Structure formats: C-alpha cells, structure tokens
Amino acid sequence: MASVSIHPSVDGGVKPGKTGFAGGTLTCHCKSNPVEVQIGSDCLHNHVCGCTKCSKPAGAAFSMVSVVTSDNVKVTKNADKLAVVDGNALIQRHACKECGVHMHGPVTRANHPFTGLSFIHTELSGTEGFAAPTFAAFVSSVIEGGTDPSKMDGIRARLNELGLPPYDTLSPGLMDYIATFTAKANGVLK
Numbered sequence: 001m002a003s004v005s006i007h008p009s010v011d012g013g014v015k016p017g018k019t020g021f022a023g024g025t026l027t028c029h030c031k032s033n034p035v036e037v038q039i040g041s042d043c044l045h046n047h048v049c050g051c052t053k054c055s056k057p058a059g060a061a062f063s064m065v066s067v068v069t070s071d072n073v074k075v076t077k078n079a080d081k082l083a084v085v086d087g088n089a090l091i092q093r094h095a096c097k098e099c100g101v102h103m104h105g106p107v108t109r110a111n112h113p114f115t116g117l118s119f120i121h122t123e124l125s126g127t128e129g130f131a132a133p134t135f136a137a138f139v140s141s142v143i144e145g146g147t148d149p150s151k152m153d154g155i156r157a158r159l160n161e162l163g164l165p166p167y168d169t170l171s172p173g174l175m176d177y178i179a180t181f182t183a184k185a186n187g188v189l190k
C-alpha cells in the first residue's frame with residue numbers, strides 16, 4: 001500500500017504536533033545564502049494538497065501546506081532571492097529564485113475568506129512541532145500533475161490509511177467556512 005509517496009513528511013506515518021508550539025524558522029534549499037522565514041506561531045491548520053500550484057518535493061504526489069496569519073510571517077534572511085511565482089494567483093507564492101522552494105504565500109486580495117492568511121510549508125523548518133496535517137485537499141488534481149488516473153483508488157486508500165481523509169477541494173469544515181463568508185458578503189446570512 002505504501003508504494004505511492006504522498007509526501008516525505010507523512011509517508012512514515014503522520015507525526016503529531018506539539019501542544020503550545022510557538023513557531024520556527026523555514027529555510028530554503030540553497031547551500032549558500034539560504035532564504036529564511038520566521039514563523040511566529042503554530043499553524044492554524046495543516047494538510048496535504050494535490051494541486052499543481054503547490055510545490056511538492058521530488059517524487060511526492062502531494063505538497064504539505066498550512067496556514068498562519070500573515071503578521072506571523074517575517075522574511076529574515078536573503079529576501080532579495082524571493083520572487084512571486086504567479087502574480088495573478090490568489091496565493092502569492094514567494095519562491096526562492098535559486099532553488100525554487102516556495103517559502104510563503106500571503107493572500108492579500110480584498111474581501112476573500114483567506115485574506116490575511118499566509119500559506120507555508122512547515123517541513124522547511126528544522127524544528128518539529130508544527131500541527132500535523134489532518135486531511136488531503138485537491139486529490140483529483142494530482143491527475144493534472146501527471147498521475148495515472150488508474151492510481152487514484154490506491155492513493156485515496158493510502159490517504160485514508162494515514163488518517164488524511166481525501167477531498168477533491170478543501171475539507172467540509174473549510175468549504176463551510178468559505179460558503180459562510182460568501183453568504184454573509186451577499187447578505188444571505190447575518
């Protein structure tokens with residue numbers, strides 16, 4: 001069952017986070033002058049994502065991606081090496097121009113449910129303790145990234161085995177959060 005690599009951080013089993021964890025430093029893969037980003041809190045939620053836009057380690061079918069509030073994200077070293085991958089995307093993924101690693105991705109678009117949040121990859125921190133992923137998002141999207149559709153049953157079974165329930169968009173909790181935001185913005189809900 002373990003033939004497909006979901007992500008190196010979960011392939012050996014999902015490691016629980018540490019209660020009261022206060023953050024850590026994310027470092028890119030450059031051997032010299034790496035970019036460093038300080039995260040001043042635990043992540044609010046963590047998950048694995050199969051979409052083509054989130055950066056995946058070599059050989060992995062998924063990225064592991066989480067959110068923190070953007071005021072808890074500070075680029076502390078070699079900020080000049082960062083460039084936005086796609087200026088039109090909702091998530092402004094800032095990648096290292098040299099090694100390609102995505103370091104942080106703030107959402108700054110006005111009136112969006114995710115405004116004020118930044119997407120980060122906690123495995124870039126040497127310190128373990130960030131909250132563990134709890135579900136798998138955009139699972140069907142791995143096909144767009146080149147996965148053979150015949151592998152999908154096995155991938156979903158492996159995700160369930162790891163305790164990461166698979167969804168083809170976000171988890172029900174997050175989809176409800178987004179729909180509630182939209183219903184309030186439209187005046188349908190008070």
Ligand SMILES: N[C@@H](CCC(=O)N[C@@H](CS)C(=O)NCC(=O)O)C(=O)O
Binds near residue numbers: 050051142
């Ligand atoms: N099927 C698309 C899905 C892309 C997508 O919608 N990704 C989600 C999860 S990260 C998202 O919120 N994207 C916003 C963005 O990339 O800015 C793909 O794989 O490229």
Ligand SMILES: [Zn+2]
Binds near residue numbers: 101
């Ligand atoms: Zn780098």
Ligand SMILES: [Zn+2]
Binds near residue numbers: 049051052053054138
């Ligand atoms: Zn994604």
